[in-house]
Amino acid sequence: xxxxxxxxxxxxxxxxxxxxxxxxxxxxxxxxxxxxxxxxxxxxxxxxxxxxxxxxxxxxxxxxxxxxxxxxxxxxxxxxxxxxxxxxxxxxxxxxxxxxxxxxxxxxxxxxxxxxxxxxxxxxxxxxxxxxxxxxxxxxxxxxxxxxxxxxxxxxxxxxxxxxxxxxxxxxxxxxxxxxxxxxxxxxxxxxxxxxxxxxxxxxxxxxxxxxxxxxxxxxxxxxxxxxxxxxxxxxxxxxxxxxxxxxxxxxxxxxxxxxxxxxxxxxxxxxxxxxxxxxxxxxxxxxxxxxxxxxxxxxxxxxxxxxxxxxxxxxxxxxxxxxxxxxxxxxxxxxxxxxxxxxxxxxxxxxxxxxxxxxxxxxxxxxxxxxxxxxxxxxxxxxxxxxxxxxxxxxxxxxxxxxxxxxxxxxxxxxxxxxxxxxxxxxxxxxxxxxxxxxxxxxxxxxxxxxxxxxxxxxxxxxxxxxxxxxxxxxxxxxxxxxxxxxxxxxxxxxxxxxxxxxxxxxxxxxxxxxxxxxxxxxxxxxxxxxxxxxxxxxxxxxxxxxxxxxxxxxxxxxxxxxxxxxxxxxxxxxxxxxxxxxxxxxxxxxxxxxxxxxxxxxxxxxxxxxxxxxxxxxxxxxxxxxxxxxxxxxxxxxxxxxxxxxxxxxxxxxxxxxxx
Amino acid sequence: xxxxxxxxxxxxxxxxxxxxxxxxxxxxxxxxxxxxxxxxxxxxxxxxxxxxxxxxxxxxxxxxxxxxxxxxxxxxxxxxxxxxxxxxxxxxxxxxxxxxxxxxxxxxxxxxxxxxxxxxxxxxxxxxxxxxxxxxxxxxxxxxxxxxxxxxxxxxxxxxxxxxxxxxxxxxxxxxxxxxxxxxxxxxxxxxxxxxxxxxxxxxxxxxxxxxxxxxxxxxxxxxxxxxxxxxxxxxxxxxxxxxxxxxxxxxxxxxxxxxxxxxxxxxxxxxxxxxxxxxxxxxxxxxxxxxxxxxxxxxxx
Numbered sequence: 001x002x003x004x005x006x007x008x009x010x011x012x013x014x015x016x017x018x019x020x021x022x023x024x025x026x027x028x029x030x031x032x033x034x035x036x037x038x039x040x041x042x043x044x045x046x047x048x049x050x051x052x053x054x055x056x057x058x059x060x061x062x063x064x065x066x067x068x069x070x071x072x073x074x075x076x077x078x079x080x081x082x083x084x085x086x087x088x089x090x091x092x093x094x095x096x097x098x099x100x101x102x103x104x105x106x107x108x109x110x111x112x113x114x115x116x117x118x119x120x121x122x123x124x125x126x127x128x129x130x131x132x133x134x135x136x137x138x139x140x141x142x143x144x145x146x147x148x149x150x151x152x153x154x155x156x157x158x159x160x161x162x163x164x165x166x167x168x169x170x171x172x173x174x175x176x177x178x179x180x181x182x183x184x185x186x187x188x189x190x191x192x193x194x195x196x197x198x199x200x201x202x203x204x205x206x207x208x209x210x211x212x213x214x215x216x217x218x219x220x221x222x223x224x225x226x227x228x229x230x231x232x233x234x235x236x237x238x239x240x241x242x243x244x245x246x247x248x249x250x251x252x253x254x255x256x257x258x259x260x261x262x263x264x265x266x267x268x269x270x271x272x273x274x275x276x277x278x279x280x281x282x283x284x285x286x287x288x289x290x291x292x293x294x295x296x297x298x299x300x301x302x303x304x305x306x307x308x309x310x311x312x313x314x315x316x317x318x319x320x321x322x323x324x325x326x327x328x329x330x331x332x333x334x335x336x337x338x339x340x341x342x343x344x345x346x347x348x349x350x351x352x353x354x355x356x357x358x359x360x361x362x363x364x365x366x367x368x369x370x371x372x373x374x375x376x377x378x379x380x381x382x383x384x385x386x387x388x389x390x391x392x393x394x395x396x397x398x399x400x401x402x403x404x405x406x407x408x409x410x411x412x413x414x415x416x417x418x419x420x421x422x423x424x425x426x427x428x429x430x431x432x433x434x435x436x437x438x439x440x441x442x443x444x445x446x447x448x449x450x451x452x453x454x455x456x457x458x459x460x461x462x463x464x465x466x467x468x469x470x471x472x473x474x475x476x477x478x479x480x481x482x483x484x485x486x487x488x489x490x491x492x493x494x495x496x497x498x499x500x501x502x503x504x505x506x507x508x509x510x511x512x513x514x515x516x517x518x519x520x521x522x523x524x525x526x527x528x529x530x531x532x533x534x535x536x537x538x539x540x541x542x543x544x545x546x547x548x549x550x551x552x553x554x555x556x557x558x559x560x561x562x563x564x565x566x567x568x569x570x571x572x573x574x575x576x577x578x579x580x581x582x583x584x585x586x587x588x589x590x591x592x593x594x595x596x597x598x599x600x601x602x603x604x605x606x607x608x609x610x611x612x613x614x615x616x617x618x619x620x621x622x623x624x625x626x627x628x629x630x631x632x633x634x635x636x637x638x639x640x641x642x643x644x645x646x647x648x649x650x651x652x653x654x655x656x657x658x659x660x661x662x
Numbered sequence: 663x664x665x666x667x668x669x670x671x672x673x674x675x676x677x678x679x680x681x682x683x684x685x686x687x688x689x690x691x692x693x694x695x696x697x698x699x700x701x702x703x704x705x706x707x708x709x710x711x712x713x714x715x716x717x718x719x720x721x722x723x724x725x726x727x728x729x730x731x732x733x734x735x736x737x738x739x740x741x742x743x744x745x746x747x748x749x750x751x752x753x754x755x756x757x758x759x760x761x762x763x764x765x766x767x768x769x770x771x772x773x774x775x776x777x778x779x780x781x782x783x784x785x786x787x788x789x790x791x792x793x794x795x796x797x798x799x800x801x802x803x804x805x806x807x808x809x810x811x812x813x814x815x816x817x818x819x820x821x822x823x824x825x826x827x828x829x830x831x832x833x834x835x836x837x838x839x840x841x842x843x844x845x846x847x848x849x850x851x852x853x854x855x856x857x858x859x860x861x862x863x864x865x866x867x868x869x870x871x872x873x874x875x876x877x878x879x880x881x882x883x884x885x886x887x888x889x890x891x892x893x894x895x896x897x898x899x900x901x902x903x904x905x906x907x908x909x910x911x912x913x914x915x916x917x918x919x920x921x922x923x924x925x926x927x928x929x930x931x932x933x934x935x936x937x938x939x940x941x942x943x944x945x946x947x948x949x950x951x952x953x954x955x956x957x958x959x960x961x962x963x964x
Contacts, residue, residue: 156730
């Protein structure tokens with residue numbers, strides 16, 4: 001509760017002095033500084049007229065008058081100083097941290113705790129968007145503010161969903177029946193105005209099984225998963241028809257917060273769903289909001305951490321976690337109340353191969369040893385083959401249940417695709433070097449993220465940059481797009497570090513991993529015309545046409561020739577699917593006609609069909625932008641597209657550019 | 663029923679607080695012995711009203727979405743406010759208050775104003791007798807934006823037309839008005855302290871109302887109307903014009919459901935979105951509109 005900060009005291013002292021000075025000024029200006037003592041300045045009195053007849057400006061100034069004015073201000077200055085001392089000593093934040101757990105101001109106190117926890121994220125977000133607007137060559141205020149704002153609102157929603165699913169603000173806790181985790185009887189799901197998205201859902205999931213929901217992006221995997229968590233019906237305003245029972249309770253009548261005691265949820269964006277500042281508080285959150293005694297919470301957190309083998313993380317702040325660790329902490333936070341049903345939304349999207357394996361093993365053990373009913377929504381089907389007991393495959397509006405022995409068509413298709421596309425891509429023609437990277441080094445603090453990297457790109461190249469999470473791929477791409485050291489990046493004979501942001505984009509452009517940061521208009525059409533404004537006249541087709549071309553819709557989108565494409569143009573950019581958004585950002589970045597296009601993790605979170613779309617967009621882009629360099633940890637994707645492969649580990653290239661390995 | 667009670671409480675509380683702001687004008691109506699007590703009563707009344715209204719609204723706001731949005735947006739507001747102190751009082755926080763109040767309603771706007779001041783004061787260490795007054799004034803700015811007349815928003819799919827621009831124009835006008843009014847009410851309660859006694863524009867408890875009004879008008883004109891308030895009005899205008907449409911869209915995409923409402927059992931089957939808003943959901947799905955049309959279902963169980 002108590003601590004000492006000097007800053008409030010200093011500002012209070014300044015304020016007190018300013019207050020005294022202001023009073024003296026008012027007296028001098030409004031004719032009150034006379035009276036007693038020696039006359040310092042004999043200014044004339046200027047009476048005002050009209051309604052201000054009783055007021056006169058200026059007048060003689062005397063020492064006595066000034067002293068009187070200063071003295072009269074002292075009591076209030078003392079009050080200001082007293083509050084300064086209070087502010088310096090009392091830590092108000094601690095009061096609210098306590099008030100958030102219980103008491104009549106729970107909601108507002110929790111809001112305040114969230115506000116303070118948001119500051120680091122806010123600063124990080126501003127930094128990210130600052131980079132993004134440099135990449136897009138935009139320097140307008142909306143380009144900076146709108147994405148920060150969008151991210152903030154998105155964070156709020158993720159936080160809210162995670163709080164709701166962990167029992168925040170629950171009026172009661174509903175008891176669940178262990179034997180029947182999920183039973184659906186002729187259920188249908190859909191959003192208002194969109195018709196039914198999924199129909200004829202009749203299924204029953206048993207304890208001790210692991211079920212994987214598969215389907216392409218946008219098919220409704222997440223909706224199906226959240227129809228079990230209740231977020232679909234109660235948080236996203238989805239409509240439900242038929243009966244969905246979770247733990248024997250009617251899901252449509254029971255909000256998620258009341259079933260937090262037996263339903264655990266791990267959301268798609270684990271980092272955005274963290275409510276607390278430390279790992280320990282994060283894992284224990286569900287028990288804390290239920291008012292469980294601190295000693296018991298600590299005991300349970302310890303048990304869960306031991307179960308997941310993450311004891312060493314307990315004291316860390318949530319920001320200091322790697323992607324894999326963050327997933328495990330989120331799983332721990334869902335396990336704290338010993339759920340009967342554990343729902344996991346795309347846990348593998350952000351992880352590299354070792355972390356993926358670990359998460360799959362953990363969920364496998366939970367289902368088959370701890371007898372939890374685990375449901376996973378995922379399009380990375382291959383990793384789950386050994387662990388899954390059943391598959392729910394979404395096709396159109398149908399959901400097919402595949403038992404043991406049966407395999408989802410996505411898995412078969414992915415294997416076929418991997419076989420057929422594992423051919424060496426079109427060989428690059430004999431071309432001279434287009435771009436040269438010379439001794440590029442990036443320091444993050446004292447850590448060497450990129451260590452003296454040099455390589456060359458030729459025209460027509462499609463180069464894949466492979467490597468594990470944290471190998472330095474993103475840092476390298478960023479440093480190529482926004483070089484700081486002279487002579488480190490040469491494109492078409494031009495030293496890129498010497499160019500201004502706008503001119504740089506004609507040589508090298510980057511589509512970053514968080515490509516949404518580059519979007520800030522309200523409709524796709526507006527986004528395209530904004531990009532066109534930077535386009536030099538006569539520099540190929542407009543951005544809208546290029547976007548349509550990347551999507552494989554053909555030209556003529558702007559003219560409204562294609563009804564589907566015209567509809568796309570009027571949508572909010574963030575309502576597009578992930579694959580379409582990525583293509584939009586690529587079209588925007590290609591507007592300035594860069595010689596080298598850099599793309600960071602183009603396949604993250606994409607299903608096979610969207611991957612194909614992005615893959616062919618990359619092929620189309622490489623003819624536009626002379627050379628494409630893309631970072632990925634998706635080996636199949638890299639192999640099917642790249643003409644060359646670079647492998648990165650611990651900030652260094654481990655092999656020289658070579659032809660694709662078989 | 664409860665909602666109506668809360669509305670009355672809010673209106674009554676705001677009215678009382680307004681009286682607290684305007685204490686210099688009320689004091690002259692009091693008997694002479696009681697005049698000295700007027701400022702003290704006002705200083706006790708306004709914080710007490712803040713607490714009372716916070717307690718009233720707290721239970722109503724106790725849903726995960728509201729709490730999370732309030733927290734995150736007040737952090738943004740506080741950041742904007744603290745960043746603004748360095749650049750000559752260019753206060754941009756009104757932009758956020760007005761847009762959020764407009765998108766999420768009067769109660770949310772009021773609480774956002776209140777919390778923004780609380781967060782920034784706690785970070786900067788600036789709690790003082792002025793804090794409750796700032797909270798009310800900022801809360802009113804946010805709530806007022808929601809109380810402006812509704813403008814029908816265009817349907818999804820149709821090109822953005824004049825109605826969106828009309829709404830922005832209305833918010834800009836409101837932003838300018840509220841910038842000046844904010845300065846006015848903040849000057850009103852502080853005027854007797856700022857000037858002290860002994861000047862020609864001093865507050866005089868025994869002077870006629872007209873004379874006090876004239877003194878106050880001159881005080882507020884030279885203190886803030888011509889300087890801070892004008893800067894604030896300009897900042898707010900520029901801000902709302904530049905980021906308003908996109909920020910409003912972002913806020914409205916994250917619809918704030920009615921708190922405490924049970925899940926919908928009856929499935930909506932109309933072809934337009936209620937209120938013309940945009941649906942949001944967490945998946946990467948392009949939206950239900952992309953789902954293939956389905957055959958009509960037997961309506962017996964709808």
